[in-house]
Amino acid sequence: MLNKTKDKAETGFLASLKDSPSTDEFIKGLWRENPVFVQVLGMCPTLAVSNTAGNAMAMGLATTFVLLMSNMLVSSLRNFIPKQVRIASYILIIASFVTVTDYMIQAISVDLHKALGAFISLIVVNCLILGRAEAFASKNTIGKSFLDALGMGLGFTFALLCLGAVRELVGNGSLFGYALLPGSYQEWVVMILPAGGFFTLAIWLLLFNGFKAKSQKA
Amino acid sequence: MSEKNQSNTNTGANSMKMLQAMVGIGILCALMIVLAFEGTMPRIEQNKAEALEKAIFKVIPGMVAKKTFKLNADNTFVPVEGAEKDAQLVYAGYDEQGKLVGVAVEASGLGFADVLRVLYGYEPEKQQVVGFYVLESKETPGLGDKIEKDAAFLGNFSALDVALDEGGDALKNKPVTVKHGEKANPWEIDGITGATISSRAIGNIMGASTEYWMPLIHKNKAVFVQEKSEQ
Numbered sequence: 001m002l003n004k005t006k007d008k009a010e011t012g013f014l015a016s017l018k019d020s021p022s023t024d025e026f027i028k029g030l031w032r033e034n035p036v037f038v039q040v041l042g043m044c045p046t047l048a049v050s051n052t053a054g055n056a057m058a059m060g061l062a063t064t065f066v067l068l069m070s071n072m073l074v075s076s077l078r079n080f081i082p083k084q085v086r087i088a089s090y091i092l093i094i095a096s097f098v099t100v101t102d103y104m105i106q107a108i109s110v111d112l113h114k115a116l117g118a119f120i121s122l123i124v125v126n127c128l129i130l131g132r133a134e135a136f137a138s139k140n141t142i143g144k145s146f147l148d149a150l151g152m153g154l155g156f157t158f159a160l161l162c163l164g165a166v167r168e169l170v171g172n173g174s175l176f177g178y179a180l181l182p183g184s185y186q187e188w189v190v191m192i193l194p195a196g197g198f199f200t201l202a203i204w205l206l207l208f209n210g211f212k213a214k215s216q217k218a
Numbered sequence: 219m220s221e222k223n224q225s226n227t228n229t230g231a232n233s234m235k236m237l238q239a240m241v242g243i244g245i246l247c248a249l250m251i252v253l254a255f256e257g258t259m260p261r262i263e264q265n266k267a268e269a270l271e272k273a274i275f276k277v278i279p280g281m282v283a284k285k286t287f288k289l290n291a292d293n294t295f296v297p298v299e300g301a302e303k304d305a306q307l308v309y310a311g312y313d314e315q316g317k318l319v320g321v322a323v324e325a326s327g328l329g330f331a332d333v334l335r336v337l338y339g340y341e342p343e344k345q346q347v348v349g350f351y352v353l354e355s356k357e358t359p360g361l362g363d364k365i366e367k368d369a370a371f372l373g374n375f376s377a378l379d380v381a382l383d384e385g386g387d388a389l390k391n392k393p394v395t396v397k398h399g400e401k402a403n404p405w406e407i408d409g410i411t412g413a414t415i416s417s418r419a420i421g422n423i424m425g426a427s428t429e430y431w432m433p434l435i436h437k438n439k440a441v442f443v444q445e446k447s448e449q
Contacts, residue, residue, distance in 0.1 A: 077243070085236045089243050096247035100254040107258040110269045 025144050029151030035128045036159030036201075037208040042128040046160060047197035049119050053176050056164025058112055060157025062105065062120060064150070066097045067129050071149035073097075074137040081138075090133040091124070098123045128156060163200045167191045270324075270337070270353065274309045277339035277349030278320035281311030287442065293434060295441045308435065310442045311339070318443050320348060321435050325427035329419045332356040334365075336423060338375060340432065342439050345382060347393075347428070350375030355416075362416035371410050371417060379404035380428045387433050395421025 035041045042063070049059040070093050074081075081089045102120050106113045113120070123129070132152055137145040168174055171191030173181035190196050274284055287295040289306040298305070309322040321342065326335045334357070339349035352366035365371060383390045391405040395418045401408040407424065409417040435442075 077239075080242070081239050082232065082236045084232075085240055089239060092240075092243055092247055096250050099251050103254045103258040103262065107261040107265065110265045 022144065022147055025147040026151040029148065029153070029155040030158065031155070033152075034155045034159060034208075035152055036156060037205060039128075039131075041131055042126040042156065043201075044122060045119055045126060046163065047194065047201065049116065050160050050163035050167060050197060050200070051192045052168040052172070053161060053164040054168075055115055056160035057157065057176075058105075058116060059119060060153070060160040062101050062116070063123055063126060063129070063156055064153025066094065066101055066123050067132060067153045067156075068146065068149045069097045069100075070094045070129060071132055071137040071145040072142055074133045075140060075142045075145035078138050086138065087130075087134070090130055090138075094129050094133070095124045128152065159204075162204055163197065166200050166203075167196050171196055273337045273351045273353060274311065274322045274339075277322050277337055277351050278311035278341075279339075279348060280313050280319050282314055283312045283316075285310045285312070285442075289434065293437075295434075295438045308431070318342070318439075321442060322349075323427060323431050323435075324353070325423050326354075327419060327423035327426065329355060330357055330362045330415045334416075334419060334423060336420065338424065338427075340380065340428075340435060342436060342442075344377075345380060345432075345436075347375050347378035347380055347424070357413070357416045362413050364410050364413045365416045365420050368410055368413075371408065374401070374407045377404065378407065378424075380432050382433060382436055386436055389429055389432060392425045392429055393421060394425055 029035065033039060036043075036046050045059055045063065050056040070090070073093050074090055077089070098121060101123070102113075105116065105120060132149060136148045140148070165175060168176075169180065170188050171193075173179055173185050173187050188196070191200065271284075275281060286298050287308050287310060288298045289295055289308070295308070298307070307324070310318060311320045311322065313319050319341065320339045322337055322339050324335065324337050326333055328334070333354070334352065335354035337351045337353055338347050340346070341348045350372060355363065355366060357363045357365060378393055379391065380393060381390045382388065389405075391403065393405050393407060395407045395409045396402075398409045398411045400406075407417070407421050409421075
């Protein structure tokens with residue numbers, strides 16, 4: 001089901017990048033099968049932690065790290081895990097990496113950990129990660145799984161950054177904490193509030209799908 | 219008959235395989251978590267100590283120097299250097315002239331999600347809580363976490379009355395959280411609509427902690443003042 005757009009969207013420079021199958025594993029997560037804009041997975045962190053560009057970046061990178069590690073471990077154990085207990089095993093692996101990430105973020109900065117709060121532990125239930133373990137890593141080699149996870153993770157980070165940058169700029173007049181807009185600018189506070197997440201996501205999805213439809217026609 | 223036996227052994231072998239996989243992955247994951255925990259612990263403790271240090275200066279207005287005191291079993295305070303594990307510590311703050319401006323106390327209790335750790339500053343002169351900061355909270359983002367962001371709620375702690383009764387052994391009035399908009403007395407904490415449980419938890423934590431610490435600190439006030447002037 002995830003591959004349904006595969007044949008349609010091969011246009012322009014993207015097609016030229018897709019020479020080898022391994023590049024394709026990487027590129028598809030960034031664009032054609034972008035986890036947020038195309039697969040619409042992992043909406044909880046996407047909407048909740050994209051209120052500032054900094055938070056979005058940290059959340060995206062944390063998710064990417066968990067995705068990378070779990071995809072590689074699942075892939076390397078794929079012949080060892082019986083299919084009856086595979087979901088339990090994947091969740092165990094994912095949860096462990098999330099715990100490791102939680103400690104690492106605490107070690108990096110207490111403030112960052114405070115900002116991301118409860119959402120770090122919620123990476124466990126991000127369906128993107130379990131989805132990639134089940135749909136890709138359990139059937140492919142470690143190298144391919146690595147590229148798949150890297151692409152998907154960076155695609156996720158990219159999408160979160162798209163949302164976070166717009167929301168922070170419009171809602172707070174700044175980007176990554178640096179004030180960009182003049183002081184006379186009246187902030188749209190609603191954009192940093194939860195509702196702003198939905199508005200911004202809707203606009204990005206509109207743009208993304210509009211662009212896709214156009215490039216398919218061409 | 220033989221077919222039945224065959225399937226029995228198959229299931230047995232399958233179960234064994236499943237068990238092996240689950241136990242194997244369990245051990246692997248446990249090892250990973252323990253390694254990460256041990257590896258990051260010193261750094262995390264250092265970060266937390268730094269955050270606490272910063273918070274102490276936030277909750278006591280006008281303080282420039284800090285001294286840590288430990289509560290002994292006989293209810294007296296002695297100064298300690300650095301952080302001591304498993305000790306009950308309070309932090310005295312002094313202004314430029316070396317005058318005691320406040321004592322910071324850490325308190326914790328159960329919030330809506332997991333344990334809440336807070337720090338508040340007590341001014342012995344006025345017998346008031348003069349500052350408040352949430353050190354650790356996993357409250358629901360957007361709702362419960364208002365206890366650390368809501369300016370009106372934090373305003374409760376700029377002059378929260380914790381005066382002692384005549385005997386000096388107990389609080390005249392224990393701080394308590396009331397419904398939003400119903401604060402009538404200086405010892406009441408105006409709650410937050412939409413964060414009822416979290417703001418009430420803060421009230422409980424503050425009530426229990428001030429009830430315990432305020433008489434102790436008040437009785438030993440001389441210790442905090444003298445220690446600094448001796449230097």
